[in-house]
Amino acid sequence: xxxxxxxxxxxxxxxLEVSLKKAERKNKIKAFLLVAPLLLFLLITYIFPIGDMLxxxxxxxxxxxxxxxxxxxxxxxDGNEMPPEEVFEAFYLDFQKLVEEKRDGKLSTQLNYTKNGxxxxxxxxxxxxxxxxxxxxxEQIMAVHKRWADVEYWRAIKxxxxxxxxxxxxxxxxxxKNEEGKIxxxxxxxxxxxxxxxxxxxxxxxxxxxxxxxxxxIAHLLATLPMKYSNLLMICVLLPFWTSLLVRTxxxxxxxxxxxxVNDFFVMIGLVADDNRPEMMYNKTGTYVAMTQILxxxxxxxxxxxxxxxxxxxxxxxxxxxxxxxxxxxxVYFPLTIPGIGAGCLLVFILAxxxxxxxxxxxxxxxxxxxxxxxxxxxxxxxxxFASAMGLMLLAGVLAIYWIYNKLVGIDNxxxx
Amino acid sequence: xxxxxxxxxxxxxxxxxxGKVLVVKDLNLDIAEGEFITMLGPSGSGKTxxxxxxxxxxxxxxxxxxxxxxxxxxxxxxxxxxGMVFQNYALFPHMTVYENxxxxxxxxxxxxxxxxxxxxxxxxxxxxxxxxNRMPGQLSGGQQQRVAVARALVFDPAVVLMDEPLGALDKNxxxxxxxxxxxxxxxxxxxxxxxxxxxxxxxxxxNRIAVFNDGKVQQLSSPDKLYEEPVNSFVAxxxxxxxxxxxxxxxxxxxxxxxxxxxxxxxxxNPITVKSNGDKTTVSLRPERALINTKEKMDNNFKGKIExxxxxxxxxxxxxxxxxxxxxxxxxxxxxxxxxxxxxxxxNVSWNSHDARALDPK
Numbered sequence: 027x028x029x030x031x032x033x034x035x036x037x038x039x040x041x042l043e044v045s046l047k048k049a050e051r052k053n054k055i056k057a058f059l060l061v062a063p064l065l066l067f068l069l070i071t072y073i074f075p076i077g078d079m080l081x082x083x084x085x086x087x088x089x090x091x092x093x094x095x096x097x098x099x100x101x102x103x104d105g106n107e108m109p110p111e112e113v114f115e116a117f118y119l120d121f122q123k124l125v126e127e128k129r130d131g132k133l134s135t136q137l138n139y140t141k142n143g144x145x146x147x148x149x150x151x152x153x154x155x156x157x158x159x160x161x162x163x164x165e166q167i168m169a170v171h172k173r174w175a176d177v178e179y180w181r182a183i184k185x186x187x188x189x190x191x192x193x194x195x196x197x198x199x200x201x202x203k204n205e206e207g208k209i210x211x212x213x214x215x216x217x218x219x220x221x222x223x224x225x226x227x228x229x230x231x232x233x234x235x236x237x238x239x240x241x242x243x244i245a246h247l248l249a250t251l252p253m254k255y256s257n258l259l260m261i262c263v264l265l266p267f268w269t270s271l272l273v274r275t276x277x278x279x280x281x282x283x284x285x286x287x288v289n290d291f292f293v294m295i296g297l298v299a300d301d302n303r304p305e306m307m308y309n310k311t312g313t314y315v316a317m318t319q320i321l322x323x324x325x326x327x328x329x330x331x332x333x334x335x336x337x338x339x340x341x342x343x344x345x346x347x348x349x350x351x352x353x354x355x356x357x358v359y360f361p362l363t364i365p366g367i368g369a370g371c372l373l374v375f376i377l378a379x380x381x382x383x384x385x386x387x388x389x390x391x392x393x394x395x396x397x398x399x400x401x402x403x404x405x406x407x408x409x410x411x412f413a414s415a416m417g418l419m420l421l422a423g424v425l426a427i428y429w430i431y432n433k434l435v436g437i438d439n440x441x442x443x
Numbered sequence: 444x445x446x447x448x449x450x451x452x453x454x455x456x457x458x459x460x461x462g463k464v465l466v467v468k469d470l471n472l473d474i475a476e477g478e479f480i481t482m483l484g485p486s487g488s489g490k491t492x493x494x495x496x497x498x499x500x501x502x503x504x505x506x507x508x509x510x511x512x513x514x515x516x517x518x519x520x521x522x523x524x525x526g527m528v529f530q531n532y533a534l535f536p537h538m539t540v541y542e543n544x545x546x547x548x549x550x551x552x553x554x555x556x557x558x559x560x561x562x563x564x565x566x567x568x569x570x571x572x573x574x575x576n577r578m579p580g581q582l583s584g585g586q587q588q589r590v591a592v593a594r595a596l597v598f599d600p601a602v603v604l605m606d607e608p609l610g611a612l613d614k615n616x617x618x619x620x621x622x623x624x625x626x627x628x629x630x631x632x633x634x635x636x637x638x639x640x641x642x643x644x645x646x647x648x649x650n651r652i653a654v655f656n657d658g659k660v661q662q663l664s665s666p667d668k669l670y671e672e673p674v675n676s677f678v679a680x681x682x683x684x685x686x687x688x689x690x691x692x693x694x695x696x697x698x699x700x701x702x703x704x705x706x707x708x709x710x711x712x713n714p715i716t717v718k719s720n721g722d723k724t725t726v727s728l729r730p731e732r733a734l735i736n737t738k739e740k741m742d743n744n745f746k747g748k749i750e751x752x753x754x755x756x757x758x759x760x761x762x763x764x765x766x767x768x769x770x771x772x773x774x775x776x777x778x779x780x781x782x783x784x785x786x787x788x789x790x791n792v793s794w795n796s797h798d799a800r801a802l803d804p805k
Contacts, residue, residue: 343533345520346498347547348598354521357546361537 076421083415086191089136092129093120097187105181113180114163118155125152141182147171194415199223219399219416226395229313229385230378236318237325237374238367245329245366250338263326271320275387278316282307282388308390316384321377325370332366368435376424396420447511450476450634451497451602456506458492458658466492468658470506474636479628481637481645484655485681493655494604494638499523511601521550526595526603530610532587534579540566540590541575547598565593568627585616592624602634609644621647642682646670654678670729675716676802679727686733686771688726689804695720699796702726706767711742711796716803723804730772732798735761735784741793747771749788759784765792 034042090097095116103109124130130152137144147170154170168175185203196202196209200217204210211217244263248256266274281287289303298304306312336359344354382397389398396416403413451474458467467489474480482490495501497508499520507514515523526547535543544562553561566572569589579587588608595603605624609617625648628635639645645652646666654661654669654677662669662678673679676687688710694701700714702724712726734741747765758774761784765771773792775784784790 337531337533339529339531339533340535342498342500342520343527343529343535344546345500346523346525346527346604347550347594348521348524349546349550350521351519353550358535 079414079417082411083194083418084190084192085411086186086193087189089133089186090189092124092133092136093117093183093186096120096183100184100187103184105177105184108164108175108177109180111162111164114167117183118158118163118167121148121151122155125155137183137186140186141179143173144179144182147173147179194412195419197412198416198419219396222394222396222399225310226379226397229310229317229393229395230375230381233314233317233321233378234325234371234375236314237322238371240318241322241325241329241370242363242367245326245333248326248330249333249336263323266320267323271383274320275316275384278312278319279307279388282312282315307388308393310389310393312388312390313385313393313395316388317378317381320384321374324373324377328369328373329363329366332363332369336362364435368431372428372431375427379424379427380420447476449473449509450478450511451636452509453493453497454507454509456493456496456503456508458489458496458501459504465504466658467496467503470658470660472653472660472663474634476634477632479625479635479637479648479650481639481649481652482655483639483642483645483652483681486640488655489658490638490653490655491606494606494636497602497636498525498527498604524598524600526598526600528588528591528595528603528605528608530607532579532591532608532611534587534590534594536579539576539578540571540582543579543590544594544597547594551598561597565597568596568630569593569623584612585620588612588620589623592627596627596631596633600633602636605635605637607639608637609639609641617644618647624648646682654681656681672715673727673800673802676725676727676805679800679802680805684730684772684774686728686730686768687805688728688766688768690724690726692717692720692722692724692801695722700801702801704766708745708766710745710766710799712799712801713797715800717801724801725803725805726799726801728794728799730760730774733773733792733794735773735775735793736791737793739793742796743799744791744793746789747792749784749786749790752784752786761790763790763792 036042036045096113099113099116100109103113121130124133130148134145134148137148151167151170151174158166173179193203198219200212200220201209202212244259248259248263251259283289284303284305288306289298292298293300293303306315340358340362341354344358345351349357380397381395382401385393385395386398386401389395397420400413400416400420403409403416453470453472456467456470457465459465470493482493484490492501496503499515499518503516507516509515510523535546538546541562544565545558548558548561562575563572566574569592571586571589571593574582574586574590579590582590591608609620612620621644637645637648649666651663651665652669653663656677662674669678670683673682679685680687688702688704690702690704692700692714693703693709695714695717697714699711700717701709702712703709710726717724745765747763749761750764750769751762753760756777758776761773761775763771763773
């Protein structure tokens with residue numbers, strides 16, 4: 027065989043590759059045009075918002091832009107002693123400009139995030155600054171309030187100099203950068219987010235486990251029953267899908283409340299005393315029950331689609347070869363369903379970890395998840411950058427789980443249907 | 444050989460799935476130790492049901508099945524020690540060839556060394572040595588089938604059941620596998636119960652064949668007897684090619700009877716199921732038993748018109764219109780003596796009355 031490769035020409039003398047590309051071009055354009063709307067849609071509704079969220083969560087330009095002269099003059103200041111006169115002058119000029127533009131309120135809010143106590147001294151400065159004389163601003167400002175003479179507050183201003191910050195992420199982990207620039211945890215009694223993260227993971231894990239334990243026999247029945255019965259069962263599985271999420275959650279509230287159906291039943295059969303009805307709602311129990319029911323179909327369907335493909339003769343073969351029913355199940359059937367288990371668990375876990383409406387309605391204080399905290403910051407405190415940061419942390423967590431799953435089971439082992 | 448002639452015994456077995464129709468009716472069947480027996484029949488004739496009852500995946504509605512004189516109806520499949528080869532191989536797709544073969548040994552707690560030895564032996568028996576670490580998906584259909592056979596034999600079962608194991612293979616492979624399975628059976632002497640609807644397969648491989656139809660065994664005998672001496676018209680029709688004449692017995696004797704055909708002509712036949720004059724009958728004659736232009740003396744001699752000639756290489760198939768039967772088939776060896784076989788020619792056809800079997804009417 028000769029090693030040289032000859033260019034193959036078509037009968038017209040055009041190289042074959044060129045000719046092929048030309049012939050395929052039209053198809054490629056057609057194919058692209060078909061997916062273009064979806065691509066555009068994804069770009070607008072998914073990629074851009076996530077990018078925006080990422081920017082928002084680290085963005086700290088507001089203060090940087092409000093105090094440009096101050097930060098420039100602070101570049102040479104080491105932060106050990108009180109800043110020199112030019113820093114005070116620059117700050118005075120920046121501040122006067124903000125007052126003219128009526129943006130000083132925003133500055134005080136932002137600086138107050140960094141260190142408590144800025145709000146009142148900025149208000150006072152604004153009042154007094156009208157009567158300032160030119161020159162020696164250091165003394166004039168320090169005279170306004172004793173905190174202005176405290177180097178801590180000037181350091182706090184300097185910390186806001188960079189246009190980007192990781193403080194929101196640290197806050198999400200109940201941590202912050204202290205005066206020395208070290209990352210430390212907040213005091214024990216003020217840690218709220220870590221608890222929420224752990225609770226979210228815990229609830230997502232147990233909901234996944236419960237779903238798996240309940241869905242496996244259902245899916246097996248679905249796959250093995252005669253068509254007549256399996257269709258009916260399939261409708262029962264899918265029925266919740268056709269009901270509004272809100273309606274389903276509301277019906278759980280009716281069932282689980284203290285004067286609800288389940289409690290009434292327990293009292294009737296004498297399981298609990300009438301004056302000692304257990305609380306099954308507005309706590310973790312409610313969240314577990316409702317979320318498991320709502321996410322169950324997401325476990326059943328992947329399992330079913332995998333089990334459907336397992337030939338019943340494999341089980342028969344296992345038995346005829348001497349395996350007891352259990353051994354045959356464990357060595358033959360179960361390993362073959364792993365792709366479905368993987369898909370179902372991943373799906374349910376990822377859905378559970380970001381679940382919002384059900385925990386919000388039946389979770390109470392001890393059953394809310396991180397997503398409820400995100401919603402709280404979006405709607406109530408309006409700290410969107412913090413909400414974005416937590417949203418991104420959640421996304422990163424999901425991607426991490428996906429990565430771990432890929433390492434353990436292999437993503438091509440997944441079968442969704 | 445002092446073989447147990449009733450190693451497997453079906454004793455008055457009935458089987459119904461819905462309580463209305465009997466799929467297997469009053470089945471009595473003895474299978475000898477070391478025998479290769481084939482259950483042959485059209486689909487829905489109950490042969491697979493019988494196999495499944497023997498394997499333990501179905502329970503007899505009535506009657507009992509004995510294995511080596513022990514009733515087995517209440518023994519679950521995994522305790523019966525019966526190997527089985529399935530139609531679609533049923534290899535465990537997530538295990539290697541080695542693990543597939545080791546499965547029946549591992550559940551029997553065989554030691555690792557013995558497993559290695561037995562797997563080696565079984566694989567060499569089906570000439571697949573060196574394939575231990577392949578996955579079933581990486582094997583061809585024929586190789587998968589051989590693994591399935593090896594797996595059914597590796598734990599030395601007393602009986603091996605095979606449920607149309609070659610159904611999914613192409614013709615050439617199927618034929619070579621038939622010989623291979625036959626040789627394996629001969630070399631290890633295991634009892635094989637084989638189910639198929641392919642009569643060629645049954646004739647090639649079996650010691651005895653049980654022809655099933657309508658839930659009953661129609662005939663149980665060796666392949667040659669089955670072909671040469673079918674006991675009823677279903678078996679005659681089902682096994683091999685067959686020319687039939689419908690008619691009525693007019694002159695009955697034990698050796699020979701005269702049958703008046705529907706078109707008025709009379710032929711001599713060998714009375715098998717007919718008992719007396721006036722019985723309706725179907726006369727069955729194998730195509731190769733009728734000769735053309737023969738000099739031999741035979742008691743049936745007729746003239747027929749050639750309707751169709753099909754060349755088959757080693758022989759020629761000739762379709763005649765003979766005695767009112769337009770589908771009368773002849774197999775003529777291709778030799779220079781038979782050159783006057785031309786479409787439309789009249790031709791002399793003769794056969795011995797002994798080969799024309801007067802059976803039950805269709």
